[in-house]
Amino acid sequence: MLFGVLQFPGSCDEVDALAAARRVGDAELIWHRDRDLGGADAIVVPGGFSYGDYLRAGAIARFSPAMESVIDFARDGGLVLGICNGFQVLCEAHLLPGALLPNANLRFTFRQVELLVVESDTAFTGACAGGERLSIPAKHSWGRYYAPEQTLAAMDAARQVVLRYAPGENFNGSLRDIAGVRNEAGNVFGLMPHPEHAVDELIGGSSDGLRIFESMRLAVEGARA
Amino acid sequence: MGAETPLRAGASATPSVEDALALGLTRAEYELVCIKQGRAPNLLELAMYSLLWSEHCAYKHSKKLLRTLPTEGEHVVMGPGENAGAVDVGGGLVCAFKVESHNHPSAVEPFQGAATGVGGILRDIFAIGARPIAVLDSLRFGEPGTEGAGAGTGARARYLLDGAVSGIGHYGNSIGVPTVGGEVYFEGPYEHNCLINAMALGLAPRAGLVRSAAAGPGNAVILFGAATGRDGIGGASVLASAELGGEDEAASDKRPTVQVGDPFEEKKLLECSLELLARGLLVALQDLGAAGLTSSASEMAAKGEVGIDLDVARVPLREPGMEPFEVMISESQERMLCVVEPARVEGVLACCEKWEVGGAVIGTVTDSGRMRVLCDGVLVGDMPVRALVDDCPLYDLAPQRPEQPVYPPPAATLTGEQAPGQILLALLSSPNLASRRPLFEQYDAIVQSRTLRRPEEADAAVLALPGGGALAVSIDGNGRRVAADPYRGTVAAVLECAANLACVGAEPLGTTNNLNFGNPEKPHVAWQLSESVRGLGEACRALRAPIVGGNVSLYNEGPSGPIYPTPVIGMVGRLPDARRAGRLGFQREGDEIALAGPFAPSLAASELAKLRGEQLPDGLAEIDVPAVVAAQRAIRDAVRAGALASAHDIAEGGLAVALAECALSGGLGAEVVLGGQRWDAESPLAVLFGEGPGGFLVSGAADALAALGERTALLRIGSVGGAALSIELAGETLRLTLAELGKASSSLGELFR
Numbered sequence: 001m002l003f004g005v006l007q008f009p010g011s012c013d014e015v016d017a018l019a020a021a022r023r024v025g026d027a028e029l030i031w032h033r034d035r036d037l038g039g040a041d042a043i044v045v046p047g048g049f050s051y052g053d054y055l056r057a058g059a060i061a062r063f064s065p066a067m068e069s070v071i072d073f074a075r076d077g078g079l080v081l082g083i084c085n086g087f088q089v090l091c092e093a094h095l096l097p098g099a100l101l102p103n104a105n106l107r108f109t110f111r112q113v114e115l116l117v118v119e120s121d122t123a124f125t126g127a128c129a130g131g132e133r134l135s136i137p138a139k140h141s142w143g144r145y146y147a148p149e150q151t152l153a154a155m156d157a158a159r160q161v162v163l164r165y166a167p168g169e170n171f172n173g174s175l176r177d178i179a180g181v182r183n184e185a186g187n188v189f190g191l192m193p194h195p196e197h198a199v200d201e202l203i204g205g206s207s208d209g210l211r212i213f214e215s216m217r218l219a220v221e222g223a224r225a
Numbered sequence: 226m227g228a229e230t231p232l233r234a235g236a237s238a239t240p241s242v243e244d245a246l247a248l249g250l251t252r253a254e255y256e257l258v259c260i261k262q263g264r265a266p267n268l269l270e271l272a273m274y275s276l277l278w279s280e281h282c283a284y285k286h287s288k289k290l291l292r293t294l295p296t297e298g299e300h301v302v303m304g305p306g307e308n309a310g311a312v313d314v315g316g317g318l319v320c321a322f323k324v325e326s327h328n329h330p331s332a333v334e335p336f337q338g339a340a341t342g343v344g345g346i347l348r349d350i351f352a353i354g355a356r357p358i359a360v361l362d363s364l365r366f367g368e369p370g371t372e373g374a375g376a377g378t379g380a381r382a383r384y385l386l387d388g389a390v391s392g393i394g395h396y397g398n399s400i401g402v403p404t405v406g407g408e409v410y411f412e413g414p415y416e417h418n419c420l421i422n423a424m425a426l427g428l429a430p431r432a433g434l435v436r437s438a439a440a441g442p443g444n445a446v447i448l449f450g451a452a453t454g455r456d457g458i459g460g461a462s463v464l465a466s467a468e469l470g471g472e473d474e475a476a477s478d479k480r481p482t483v484q485v486g487d488p489f490e491e492k493k494l495l496e497c498s499l500e501l502l503a504r505g506l507l508v509a510l511q512d513l514g515a516a517g518l519t520s521s522a523s524e525m526a527a528k529g530e531v532g533i534d535l536d537v538a539r540v541p542l543r544e545p546g547m548e549p550f551e552v553m554i555s556e557s558q559e560r561m562l563c564v565v566e567p568a569r570v571e572g573v574l575a576c577c578e579k580w581e582v583g584g585a586v587i588g589t590v591t592d593s594g595r596m597r598v599l600c601d602g603v604l605v606g607d608m609p610v611r612a613l614v615d616d617c618p619l620y621d622l623a624p625q626r627p628e629q630p631v632y633p634p635p636a637a638t639l640t641g642e643q644a645p646g647q648i649l650l651a652l653l654s655s656p657n658l659a660s661r662r663p664l665f666e667q668y669d670a671i672v673q674s675r676t677l678r679r680p681e682e683a684d685a686a687v688l689a690l691p692g693g694g695a696l697a698v699s700i701d702g703n704g705r706r707v708a709a710d711p712y713r714g715t716v717a718a719v720l721e722c723a724a725n726l727a728c729v730g731a732e733p734l735g736t737t738n739n740l741n742f743g744n745p746e747k748p749h750v751a752w753q754l755s756e757s758v759r760g761l762g763e764a765c766r767a768l769r770a771p772i773v774g775g776n777v778s779l780y781n782e783g784p785s786g787p788i789y790p791t792p793v794i795g796m797v798g799r800l801p802d803a804r805r806a807g808r809l810g811f812q813r814e815g816d817e818i819a820l821a822g823p824f825a826p827s828l829a830a831s832e833l834a835k836l837r838g839e840q841l842p843d844g845l846a847e848i849d850v851p852a853v854v855a856a857q858r859a860i861r862d863a864v865r866a867g868a869l870a871s872a873h874d875i876a877e878g879g880l881a882v883a884l885a886e887c888a889l890s891g892g893l894g895a896e897v898v899l900g901g902q903r904w905d906a907e908s909p910l911a912v913l914f915g916e917g918p919g920g921f922l923v924s925g926a927a928d929a930l931a932a933l934g935e936r937t938a939l940l941r942i943g944s945v946g947g948a949a950l951s952i953e954l955a956g957e958t959l960r961l962t963l964a965e966l967g968k969a970s971s972s973l974g975e976l977f978r
Contacts, residue, residue, distance in 0.1 A: 012401025049399045052489025
């Protein structure tokens with residue numbers, strides 16, 4: 001199982017994502033100018049401020065050579081996880097519905113948050129139980145999930161909302177408490193909180209985020225078997 | 226165009242002595258420049274001298290004092306004089322760290338001032354080859370509330386606070402370096418001159434450190450990073466070395482001298498620099514900070530005892546038509562200067578291209594010992610390097626202890642007789658003691674996956690090291706107590722940092738400091754400065770935590786006088802077992818609580834005295850430094866042994882506030898009885914709210930506390946449990962629920978609405 005972790009100029013959490021992925025499999029960085037994804041079984045688009053997040057968060061990264069390959073990889077059914085800035089990039093690339101707007105408080109906010117696993121039968125949450133709570137930190141300025149009402153209804157019908165903020169935890173004002181969504185095909189998933197920062201009890205007191213990476217490994221190996 | 230003379234003076238004629246005075250030099254200094262040059266300097270040369278001979282670059286009023294500080298010790302790998310100091314942390318790794326101020330720019334434009342302060346200190350860290358792993362900040366503002374001391378509406382303090390916090394977050398968050406700690410105080414004397422000090426830590430393999438000395442005549446000098454513009458011209462001399470006027474018009478006049486930061490550019494610059502070093506492509510590396518190319522090139526040449534020829538026409542510019550002197554003194558951010566062997570120039574430029582940072586060969590190392598500036602091959606400036614860097618006159622201070630109080634008493638916000646519970650709530654909700662959560666929630670504290678203790682989880686930030694150990698870091702400085710007693714106040718600030726480290730189980734390895742003072746040419750400020758430096762040296766010696774680097778920021782004055790003298794101390798320590806890093810909050814119901822250490826609380830210069838509007842005392846009580854250091858050692862050993870559930874240093878607000886902090890951090894109440902003891906304090910209120918070094922609040926199993934009592938003074942005062950804090954003293958009981966305490970403590974949130 002090989003994870004490929006994209007690295008843009010301005011990526012910050014790619015090293016953390018790399019280390020987290022390596023707890024469940026092999027993982028390598030993929031430079032933004034590379035079109036070759038190096039045979040990765042799954043892609044992580046990491047957090048940070050790709051290209052400085054100038055213009056709009058994720059708007060420039062979406063056009064990088066590596067992302068063009070990731071778009072093809074996703075269309076072919078490959079697993080793609082977008083975390084924070086990576087989620088924004090995947091929305092900009094139209095691999096995921098909706099958009100991330102500035103937090104309701106208009107400030108960068110760092111907080112440990114409780115998430116509810118809405119869908120446990122997915123390639124990204126298969127190692128979790130339905131309704132389970134995950135304690136994972138979030139840290140961002142633009143994390144308020146938005147989609148038109150019609151889209152939200154369709155997403156609910158198609159069970160595309162994978163994670164919601166637990167009651168009282170939705171600090172950024174996301175619509176319907178949405179913290180993480182997948183595409184219709186179920187192979188692309190983005191979330192604002194950082195599972196790669198909750199992989200070790202010693203650092204931050206929770207290893208709940210590891211379940212996301214573990215789920216991806218199970219999905220890839222299950223598909224292979 | 227052909228040059229008639231060997232030196233083209235530039236557009237204007239040879240400047241006069243009046244021009245030199247306008248640039249901040251004294252008449253005598255100008256005459257000395259003429260002697261060193263053997264003639265009158267031209268405009269470019271005068272501009273360069275005025276910057277390098279400014280207080281900011283030459284430390285001309287502080288250098289003699291700084292020479293008295295201890296700088297050597299068993300852990301020191303790199304001491305003062307380089308971009309940052311470094312200590313050995315074991316496992317072949319060193320920790321580089323330094324604190325620096327960006328006070329005056331932040332008073333003029335808080336967001337960019339604070340942001341570029343963070344950018345500047347980060348460049349200092351990676352300039353010596355270390356990857357930045359953490360930022361801490363130390364902030365001082367005027368009173369933010371309408372009831373505060375002499376601050377009127379508090380609007381200016383709130384504006385500066387909001388801008389500075391946003392700026393620090395903007396830069397640190399975007400560049401992927403966690404902001405793991407810091408401190409902030411609000412006091413009237415900072416109303417017109419806020420303090421923004423930023424500290425950064427980096428990690429490097431011991432063999433990977435690089436120095437900034439240029440070497441090898443014939444080697445290329447490459448400038449890489451952002452293009453050079455007109456921003457920040459004259460920042461070092463205009464801003465950092467003069468008093469700020471009180472009027473806001475003056476501030477807006479100076480706004481163009483503040484630099485504008487771009488963390489994305491710096492992130493690329495950081496990765497590019499570290500890759501260049503890792504591939505062994507550089508001879509020397511230096512960041513461009515205050516005074517831009519002027520100081521970085523001259524200092525590299527001076528350290529290597531060589532000369533440098535620079536051609537300003539080769540510097541990539543952001544705007545056309547810049548004069549040579551403007552290119553030389555621009556303080557555009559996110560730039561680095563390196564020395565490269567000719568065969569490796571191509572490799573360096575290719576690495577710059579990879580990271581999408583500009584890179585250009587702009588000069589050559591020579592053996593002339595001269596700093597020569599050319600413009601398209603025409604010589605436009607020629608100065609002896611030593612004259613520029615080393616020959617600025619150093620001044621003796623004329624310290625004099627003031628006869629009269631220097632500072633007015635703060636306005637009282639707590640009047641009349643109050644019950645202890647009301648006093649505790651007033652203290653907890655006061656800006657200096659309230660929870661810092663509304664600030665630190667705006668910072669990414671966890672990127673890089675090293676942060677073992679987040680803000681308000683422990684007295685010091687704790688960062689995991691490879692191999693199972695951890696670094697601990699603390700930053701501290703209480704200007705009001707230093708104002709009351711510059712010597713003992715500074716000793717206490719250093720001890721406070723070490724106490725914070727002890728509470729997580731760390732042993733101090735080294736210290737950095739930022740001396741924020743008023744105008745040193747005033748005798749009472751000179752006295753504050755020299756007494757403070759004396760205290761700093763003595764305390765660092767007692768702790769075996771030598772000074773490995775630092776910064777001095779003088780002329781911090783507003784129309785109503787100097788700031789409180791504010792030495793900001795940053796201390797780095799190490800603990801062997803990351804799993805046993807201490808916590809400040811109560812952890813287990815039923816644990817016993819004890820007061821440990823030689824604690825002699827006094828209300829003099831305390832937070833309670835401030836709330837009551839009391840005049841600062843003339844002097845603080847004597848400190849038994851060896852006893853405090855021994856107590857710290859005992860606490861550290863107990864934490865390292867895993868014997869204590871919690872450990873918290875008693876600081877501002879005294880014992881009662883410390884108890885409330887332990888309860889809030891751990892989410893557990895406590896029953897405490899202080900009656901029936903013999904207290905070495907002037908009154909029951911002094912027992913509850915008195916301050917002084919040497920006291921710790923610990924919790925744990927009874928036998929563990931008994932063992933600690935063998936090593937230091939220890940008094941069992943209660944037990945952990947419930948959802949309220951109850952303190953009984955002299956027949957009276959103070960009882961507040963965690964919810965009440967938490968509500969009081971969350972008052973700073975109002976400042977960010």
